[in-house]
Amino acid sequence: MFDLYGRGDQMIDGGLVTIKLCLTVLPFMIVIGLLGASAKLSRHKVLRLIGESYTVIIRGIPELLVILLIYFGGTIAVQKIAELISGESARVDIPAFWSGVAALALVQGAFASEVFRAAMLAIPKGQIEAAIACGMTPTQIFYRIKLPQLWRFALPGLNNLFQVLIKDTALISVVGLEEVLRMAQIGAGTEKAPFTFYLTAMLMFLAFTTVSLIAFHYLEKRASRGITRA
Amino acid sequence: MFEDLIYVLDKYHGWLIQGLGLTLQLLVISVIFGSLLAIPLAIARTSKKVWVQAVPFSFIYVFRGTPLLAQLFMMYYGVGQLIANIDGIQDSWTWTYLRNPYWYCLLTFVLNTAAYVAEIMRGGINNVPSGEIEAARACGMTPFTTYRRIIFPRMWQIIWPAYTNDVIFTLKATSLASTVTMMELTGAARKIVARTALPYEAFISAGVIYLVIVYVLTFGFKGVEKYLRRNEVRQVNKKQPVKTGIQA
Numbered sequence: 001m002f003d004l005y006g007r008g009d010q011m012i013d014g015g016l017v018t019i020k021l022c023l024t025v026l027p028f029m030i031v032i033g034l035l036g037a038s039a040k041l042s043r044h045k046v047l048r049l050i051g052e053s054y055t056v057i058i059r060g061i062p063e064l065l066v067i068l069l070i071y072f073g074g075t076i077a078v079q080k081i082a083e084l085i086s087g088e089s090a091r092v093d094i095p096a097f098w099s100g101v102a103a104l105a106l107v108q109g110a111f112a113s114e115v116f117r118a119a120m121l122a123i124p125k126g127q128i129e130a131a132i133a134c135g136m137t138p139t140q141i142f143y144r145i146k147l148p149q150l151w152r153f154a155l156p157g158l159n160n161l162f163q164v165l166i167k168d169t170a171l172i173s174v175v176g177l178e179e180v181l182r183m184a185q186i187g188a189g190t191e192k193a194p195f196t197f198y199l200t201a202m203l204m205f206l207a208f209t210t211v212s213l214i215a216f217h218y219l220e221k222r223a224s225r226g227i228t229r230a
Numbered sequence: 231m232f233e234d235l236i237y238v239l240d241k242y243h244g245w246l247i248q249g250l251g252l253t254l255q256l257l258v259i260s261v262i263f264g265s266l267l268a269i270p271l272a273i274a275r276t277s278k279k280v281w282v283q284a285v286p287f288s289f290i291y292v293f294r295g296t297p298l299l300a301q302l303f304m305m306y307y308g309v310g311q312l313i314a315n316i317d318g319i320q321d322s323w324t325w326t327y328l329r330n331p332y333w334y335c336l337l338t339f340v341l342n343t344a345a346y347v348a349e350i351m352r353g354g355i356n357n358v359p360s361g362e363i364e365a366a367r368a369c370g371m372t373p374f375t376t377y378r379r380i381i382f383p384r385m386w387q388i389i390w391p392a393y394t395n396d397v398i399f400t401l402k403a404t405s406l407a408s409t410v411t412m413m414e415l416t417g418a419a420r421k422i423v424a425r426t427a428l429p430y431e432a433f434i435s436a437g438v439i440y441l442v443i444v445y446v447l448t449f450g451f452k453g454v455e456k457y458l459r460r461n462e463v464r465q466v467n468k469k470q471p472v473k474t475g476i477q478a
Contacts, residue, residue: 060398060444061437062405065416069437072429163295170297174409181300194307202296202304209295 014183028105036113058110100172115157159216249418264343272351293345354389
């Protein structure tokens with residue numbers, strides 16, 4: 001049943017691209033999430049409005065549409081900019097990988113800002129007040145009080161998001177990035193064995209999500225060490 | 231810029247409207263049948279017997295652990311080919327249905343929605359206060375009556391916000407049907423882009439339509455939530471601030 005017609009290496013290459021994509025998006029997602037959460041909780045009305053509309057818009061639009069918009073629209077935008085700078089007509093291709101990173105970071109960042117917002121609100125107010133009373137600056141409060149605890153409150157949400165992220169990488173195959181699903185598509189097409197190849201792809205994704213679940217379980221345990229259960 | 235938008239909307243609004251129709255159709259059917267299928271799954275999932283739990287557990291695990299797009303390709307190309315290989319099926323009258331991507335999309339979306347909703351329902355059933363179930367039993371209700379009159383109404387109340395999110399998730403999931411040549415909203419937008427090479431205008435028009443659907447859905451589901459919680463006693467805020475003579 002698992003005769004991959006000598007394309008096992010290709011599937012593994014695809015798997016590596018998927019893993020690379022996930023790990024590249026992760027830091028962007030966290031930074032955008034933190035910025036979004038700070039904007040939503042900001043004292044300034046304009047920042048709050050920007051934060052809110054960003055999450056509302058992104059959460060209401062299918063991921064696939066965002067990916068297509070960035071892939072096709074991004075090429076045109078970069079081309080226009082290049083033409084403006086160089087003054088002559090330019091031909092630009094954005095690699096599928098980086099437009100995928102941009103699209104996924106944009107989408108997951110919106111969800112992450114919800115997670116971080118909730119986590120920031122979960123930090124006891126007394127601690128912030130105590131920090132202010134000690135004379136800490138807002139930056140100090142963020143790095144010394146908020147960030148270390150944010151991690152613990154946000155982990156369950158981030159676990160969920162990372163699961164979604166792993167699954168969403170499959171969508172990048174639509175714009176031709178050679179990750180697991182695209183490799184399976186190529187194999188299925190040339191070897192006329194779609195069932196085998198798509199089954200392999202599904203099992204690979206299942207393995208990725210399972211590993212991520214186990215890793216996050218370990219991280220959650222580690223993050224809440226020293227905290228007694230009520 | 232706006233000339234292009236007007237041009238796209240003027241010339242191709244028919245495609246977008248047809249796409250909207252198909253999107254809504256896929257959404258409604260997937261949510262209804264997915265939720266119906268989720269009920270037995272969720273009940274089996276809350277069973278204390280391991281062998282009863284095992285089947286829904288693995289079903290939910292596989293469908294939640296793999297990308298929807300992979301599931302869709304698996305159904306349409308993988309299972310589709312297995313069916314096509316059956317002797318004589320391509321000559322029979324069923325073939326017109328069996329090669330139509332519509333049914334494969336629906337089947338995938340229904341199963342996927344069922345897996346996600348079952349997991350939400352499991353949480354809801356587990357969170358029904360045990361005192362209420364014990365009271366129902368003490369009143370002599372059969373397990374079926376307990377489910378019908380106590381557990382389900384309570385469960386819907388508990389899961390409704392999460393369920394709303396999941397319906398929106400399913401709406402966004404229907405956009406994947408465009409990858410197997412279905413002309414729903416995203417598919418229509420892609421066709422317009424292929425025709426006009428105006429990605430911003432087409433995709434943003436489709437995006438705005440999705441946003442409107444999400445807005446309407448959220449609004450409607452909020453109304454239902456109010457209805458579901460109509461019998462709840464309103465929590466009286468006991469910590470009313472004590473009024474003092476000194477006010478800022």
